[in-house]
Amino acid sequence: MSDHEQQQPTPHRGKVLEALARAERKVFTRPAPKSANAQVKFLLTRMKESARSLAERVGTSTRTIERYRAGKLKKPQKRLQAALVEATESEWQPQVRARARARAQASTSSGMMVVVVAYIEV
Numbered sequence: 001m002s003d004h005e006q007q008q009p010t011p012h013r014g015k016v017l018e019a020l021a022r023a024e025r026k027v028f029t030r031p032a033p034k035s036a037n038a039q040v041k042f043l044l045t046r047m048k049e050s051a052r053s054l055a056e057r058v059g060t061s062t063r064t065i066e067r068y069r070a071g072k073l074k075k076p077q078k079r080l081q082a083a084l085v086e087a088t089e090s091e092w093q094p095q096v097r098a099r100a101r102a103r104a105q106a107s108t109s110s111g112m113m114v115v116v117v118a119y120i121e122v
Contacts, residue, residue, distance in 0.1 A: 032085075032088045033088060035074075037069075039084045039087075040054070040068040040069055041069060042088060042091070042092075043057075043084070044065075058083035059079070059083055
């Protein structure tokens with residue numbers, strides 16, 4: 001084994017992968033909802049209207065989530081805002097990201113097979 005193959009992974013690998021995921025979300029998706037109310041409503045639809053599971057995911061109470069849903073609260077604390085942004089961006093347009101990953105994998109692996117169907121009118 002060469003010295004390069006024996007190297008241990010860098011301790012910052014997780015941060016690099018997280019930054020790449022954020023960059024991918026920005027490139028391959030349209031803009032996610034910006035306001036806290038819109039983010040909560042979107043996440044509730046993705047979680048099948050479960051305020052309890054959303055509250056656990058973002059680290060707040062079910063009552064707080066219900067207040068955002070009703071429009072009684074508008075501006076979240078910084079910690080909650082960051083959690084809402086991260087959760088929203090991770091759920092936003094997953095099919096687009098899946099296609100992008102498939103393209104990237106195909107371009108770096110053995111290749112891509114393209115099927116073409118043509119019709120000739122006489």
